[in-house]
Amino acid sequence: MAQYLEACIMQAYAIKLNNMKKLITLSVMLIGFLAFSQNKNAKQIIEVDGVCMMCKERIEKAAIRTKGVKSAIWNVKTHELKLIFDERKTNVETISKNLAAVGHDTKAVKATDEAYNSVNPCCKYRDEDVVKAHN
Numbered sequence: 218m219a220q221y222l223e224a225c226i227m228q229a230y231a232i233k234l235n236n237m238k239k240l241i242t243l244s245v246m247l248i249g250f251l252a253f254s255q256n257k258n259a260k261q262i263i264e265v266d267g268v269c270m271m272c273k274e275r276i277e278k279a280a281i282r283t284k285g286v287k288s289a290i291w292n293v294k295t296h297e298l299k300l301i302f303d304e305r306k307t308n309v310e311t312i313s314k315n316l317a318a319v320g321h322d323t324k325a326v327k328a329t330d331e332a333y334n335s336v337n338p339c340c341k342y343r344d345e346d347v348v349k350a351h352n
Contacts, residue, residue, distance in 0.1 A: 255304040258287070263309060265291060265298045266322040266342045268351040275336070279319040283312050 265276050273291050276298060280289030285306025291298045300312065313326040320328045320336040322343075333343065341347045 257303050257305065259300075259302055259304045261300045261302070261309055262297050263300065263313065264296050264324050265316055266296060267291070267293070267340065268342045268348055269293065269339055271337055272321065272340045272342070275319050275340075276316060276321055279315050279321070280312055283307050283315045286312060 267273065267276055270293065273293055276291045277289045280286050280291075280298060280300060283302075285303040286300060287303065288301040289298060298316075300309075302312070310325060313323040316323055317326040317328040318332055320332040320334075320340075322328050322333075333341075339347065339350075
């Protein structure tokens with residue numbers, strides 16, 4: 218009887234040890250997956266309102282000044298800002314907030330009236346007359 222009990226205890230210990238090894242292996246795999254899941258060169262296109270080359274300069278400068286942004290190219294005609302950025306350091310929401318801070322609306326974040334009013338009069342993209350003048 219004592220031998221049977223000892224064998225049962227040893228078997229239970231072996232199962233517990235095996236489960237512990239599995240748990241450690243899964244934990245290491247999960248940590249590795251999370252560490253490499255963020256992209257160093259994420260590419261994203263966002264829409265940013267503006268009308269001219271002065272807007273282009275301001276938009277690109279605001280995006281590039283965001284820590285983690287590697288490339289920012291804004292197209293005046295399509296209003297598309299093509300971004301390359303490090304997801305470990307920034308995200309689209311942060312970039313959009315920085316664009317709004319210099320007076321340019323994105324789909325995610327609208328510039329405050331104060332920020333919008335700080336842009337040059339020729340850059341007032343919310344004014345239909347200004348937009349028509351640039352077409």
